Amino acid sequence: MKVLSSVKVLEIGGIGPGPFCAMHLADLGADVISVVRQPGGTPPITGPVLNRGKRSVFADLKTPEGKALVLSLCETADVLIEGMRPGVMERLGLGPKECQAKNPKLVYARMTGWGQTGPLAPAAGHDTNYVSVSGALWGSSPAEARPVTPFTLAGDIMGGALYLAIGIVSGVLSARETGQGQVVDAAIVDGSAHAMNLMLSARKKGIVADKRGDSMYDSSPFYDTYVAGDGRFVTLGAIEPQFYALLLDKLNLKQDPDFGTDQWDKAAWPKRRERLIALFKSQPATHWQALLEGTDVCFGVVQSPLESAEHPHMKARGVYLTHEGQFQAAPAPRFGDAAYAPGPICADGAHTQDVLAAVAAKGQVWR
Numbered sequence: 001m002k003v004l005s006s007v008k009v010l011e012i013g014g015i016g017p018g019p020f021c022a023m024h025l026a027d028l029g030a031d032v033i034s035v036v037r038q039p040g041g042t043p044p045i046t047g048p049v050l051n052r053g054k055r056s057v058f059a060d061l062k063t064p065e066g067k068a069l070v071l072s073l074c075e076t077a078d079v080l081i082e083g084m085r086p087g088v089m090e091r092l093g094l095g096p097k098e099c100q101a102k103n104p105k106l107v108y109a110r111m112t113g114w115g116q117t118g119p120l121a122p123a124a125g126h127d128t129n130y131v132s133v134s135g136a137l138w139g140s141s142p143a144e145a146r147p148v149t150p151f152t153l154a155g156d157i158m159g160g161a162l163y164l165a166i167g168i169v170s171g172v173l174s175a176r177e178t179g180q181g182q183v184v185d186a187a188i189v190d191g192s193a194h195a196m197n198l199m200l201s202a203r204k205k206g207i208v209a210d211k212r213g214d215s216m217y218d219s220s221p222f223y224d225t226y227v228a229g230d231g232r233f234v235t236l237g238a239i240e241p242q243f244y245a246l247l248l249d250k251l252n253l254k255q256d257p258d259f260g261t262d263q264w265d266k267a268a269w270p271k272r273r274e275r276l277i278a279l280f281k282s283q284p285a286t287h288w289q290a291l292l293e294g295t296d297v298c299f300g301v302v303q304s305p306l307e308s309a310e311h312p313h314m315k316a317r318g319v320y321l322t323h324e325g326q327f328q329a330a331p332a333p334r335f336g337d338a339a340y341a342p343g344p345i346c347a348d349g350a351h352t353q354d355v356l357a358a359v360a361a362k363g364q365v366w367r
Contacts, residue, residue, distance in 0.1 A: 011080075014082070021168070031366050086117075127149060143214075226276060229283050236296050317339075
């Protein structure tokens with residue numbers, strides 16, 4: 001039995017972090033029914049993988065029939081997930097007030113970029129806008145380079161879907177204890193800002209500065225990305241003194257006067273970086289991988305997801321797989337000795353007739 005097998009989730013289909021969160025919950029065992037717009041609407045941009053493990057029902061929420069279906073499913077659901085702009089669900093007559101009137105224990109989970117309140121709440125936006133305003137994009141590149149948003153990761157997923165998921169699980173636990181549901185306001189600007197607290201806690205130690213290019217992570221030679229001789233990129237993360245000492249030993253630099261004895265001598269960092277740039281360019285990435293990977297130097301070769309799938313470590317753990325013709329990552333985290341297998345990928349609306357029939361007969365809708 002999977003850990004969330006007792007949780008019933010009604011997803012109002014959308015794009016990005018909401019569907020990802022619902023997929024994540026389905027990966028962990030939740031029974032997810034996704035209500036999506038009728039065929040002929042704007043096609044989703046997120047692809048079929050986010051439908052894995054779910055059931056899908058067509059409904060037009062602007063019709064009495066669509067509204068009635070959602071309210072009926074709310075009666076026995078634990079969670080409703082929606083990602084509309086603030087006020088849209090209320091105008092449809094499907095806001096928290098109406099849904100929790102049907103089921104006081106319902107956790108009504110709202111996923112937005114800007115949040116339900118604030119000057120920008122009604123405005124459109126995407127991942128890159130949210131993380132730029134929240135401060136999460138600020139340190140994403142060297143000081144001399146333009147910040148580049150890691151597509152969906154920092155905002156939609158890390159700051160959005162995963163915060164929505166922990167809000168949902170917390171709300172369900174509370175509802176089962178108190179009998180009262182919650183309204184979860186999961187905003188990407190909130191989550192991506194909150195995720196920086198580890199970085200912000202390092203400010204007093206000098207690891208993080210208030211000016212780009214003055215921090216350990218964007219100016220030190222021992223925590224950086226380098227180009228190898230074959231044009232591939234390799235990363236170092238030798239922060240701790242014992243790891244740094246091992247790095248110098250592996251690279252035959254322990255006695256080199258340019259590297260001295262003080263790892264944190266910032267005045268020496270530019271010269272040391274120049275030396276490491278030249279050194280890493282002298283050999284292909286495979287050379288450095290054979291020398292450094294798997295040691296406490298803290299080293300990694302930058303890989304695409306397809307390349308990562310073939311890496312011995314990732315392959316041994318089964319992190320990536322091709323399932324039903326789709327290349328995808330396996331469910332995470334793991335419980336016990338093995339990761340969960342991903343659920344079947346359903347087409348939009350594939351379960352419409354079955355679910356409608358069960359609702360009409362007041363039968364068993366949820367698994």
